[in-house]
Amino acid sequence: MAQAARRALSAGARCLAALCGALAVALASSALAAPPQNKNPSWAQLTPQQREILAPLAGEWNKLEPVRKKKWLGVVKRYPKMTPIGKKRVQTRMRKWAELTPAQREEARKKYQRIDKLPPAKREALRQSWKEYESLPPQQRK
Amino acid sequence: MNEPELGNKIRHLLNQGAPLDPRAAERLRAARELALARRKAEPASALAWAGGVIGRLGGLGGLSLRLLLPVALLGVALTTIYGWQQNQKVAEFADIDSQLLADDLPIDAYLDKGFDAWLRQHAAR
Incomplete structure (x- = not known):
């Protein structure tokens, strides 16, 4: 036994x-x-190409947590495949995106994913709605 | 022959006893008494039990190797799995953020509470 x-x-x-x-x-x-790979590269340790794409973040890069740096380097990897207008949008929005609170980013990501699942016609309608809403005078945008 | 059968046979032989002449029997008895007298005191039972347990695990050296190695590897594996999951999450965020930032809806469209309310009103109308 x-x-x-x-x-x-x-x-x-x-x-x-x-x-x-x-x-x-x-x-x-x-x-x-x-x-x-360096898990926490400083701005100076980035390649010239990475620095060029991430230029809007130059000022705060060294203060970002390693995980967020890694995420941005992931965005850099996907950048060459974007359309010229997509690249331009990323450049202009990058800084604002990085300045949001984690909760705001989380909320925006969730909404984006929900919208992304909509049929193209509905997505287009939403875009039109945004344009319409954006053109309203500020006091009506409530 | 199975084990109980063999045991029965041996017991039977032992019960019969060996035919010994009295001198040999006497020598055996003296030798047994001498051995008993020289026998060391038995170790405490708790120690004996602990010794048994350690012996079963392959001795103290065996304990460290057989038990600590899998535990250490398990720790490494768990750390790796955690790291891998973090990597997956970062990759997923990189994907979403790239698409979101390049999309034609601006960031404000996702965060503007007024837009949500306006949309609901609009839909109701």
Whole structure:
């Protein structure tokens, strides 16, 4: 009985050890595959291309948390594929976006995702509505 | 032959006893008494139990290797999974932000409370 239990235990341990070994190999290989990267690059450590795209953030870049830097570098990666007008919009909105509170950004992202799921006709209607609303005198925009 | 059968056979043989001559029996008895007298005192039962447990896990060296290695690897794995999830989240935000910032609706359209209210009114009309 105890022998059987011990055998089961050691079989389990061997199985676990094998699993751990496989995991360790996987982790090591993924660590080797990914190029070593600076998790918190300063403005000076960015490439000239990154600095050019992120220029509106130059003043506050060094104060950003590492996670937000990483997010912006992700935006830089997607930037070359944008349309010229898209690039221009990103440039003009970047600073304002970075100055919002995390809660505001979260809210805007959620709304964007909701709108993005709408059928194209509805999205277009919403855009028209915004133009109409924007053209109203300030006291009517309430 | 299975285990109980073998056990029965051995018990039967032992019960029969070995035919020994009295001199040999006497020598065996003396040797047994000598051995008993020289036997060390038994270790305390708690210590014996602990020793048994540690022995079962492969001794103290075995304990550190067999138990601590998987625990350490598990810790590394959990940290990696957490890091990976964070990475996924950052990538997702980079995706959404890129699209949102390049979209033709300006940021204000998402944050203007007045626009939401105006839209509702507009729809009601």
